[in-house]
Amino acid sequence: SIPYPDMYTTLLRWLTLVELNWADVIPFQCIFKEYASFYLALAVKTLFLPAFAIVPVVARCVAFRLRRPPAWLEGALSKWNALVFYLLFLIYPSVSAKVFAAFQCQELDDGTSWLRADFTVPCYDEAHYALMIYAGFMALVYPIGTPILYYWLLRRHRVELDALRTNQMLRVRLLQQARARRAYAAMDGT
Numbered sequence: 001s002i003p004y005p006d007m008y009t010t011l012l013r014w015l016t017l018v019e020l021n022w023a024d025v026i027p028f029q030c031i032f033k034e035y036a037s038f039y040l041a042l043a044v045k046t047l048f049l050p051a052f053a054i055v056p057v058v059a060r061c062v063a064f065r066l067r068r069p070p071a072w073l074e075g076a077l078s079k080w081n082a083l084v085f086y087l088l089f090l091i092y093p094s095v096s097a098k099v100f101a102a103f104q105c106q107e108l109d110d111g112t113s114w115l116r117a118d119f120t121v122p123c124y125d126e127a128h129y130a131l132m133i134y135a136g137f138m139a140l141v142y143p144i145g146t147p148i149l150y151y152w153l154l155r156r157h158r159v160e161l162d163a164l165r166t167n168q169m170l171r172v173r174l175l176q177q178a179r180a181r182r183a184y185a186a187m188d189g190t
Contacts, residue, residue: 001110036104038118039131045098046138050089088146096143102135 004012056077063069104116105123113123122128154161 037183038115038121039127041118042098042102042131042135042138045091045095045115046142049084049095052087056080056084088149092142092146095138096146099135099138102131 011058059073059077059080063073098117101117102115106116106119107113107120115121115128121131
């Protein structure tokens, strides 16, 4: 109910097209009828990226055991890590929303409380407390851990980023000088 600026809401609308929210599209209720609930959806959404990111770790362990790892392995692992980074960027909003949804309960008129994201899940029983502990851990990993990871990566590469920024400022200055010279030449020629 907060009135955001039009530019911001338009940007959010476009970002939802790019956001990877595939776990909500897969019909878990049809595939796993007895297990399908908010619990399974939360587990799939939060464990997908760690399972995907473990591949380079396993590949490095296997390559370490080999006397001569293949030459292509380092390039492939570097591309895999970049893919993991981009996937983290794309799934961050939907996974964070799913994690925080584990804490939102709705109390009904009869006095019972149900999970707002899935009204088949009762709140404040043993299973829900376990879900909240898991979601609390995943809140440390995704909504809190992802910005910390981005901060750490930016701080780690700040020298390279400063060099890029300086290079970009020099490039802009050269372009401005070239435009000024062209404009002066055009004025002088007429």
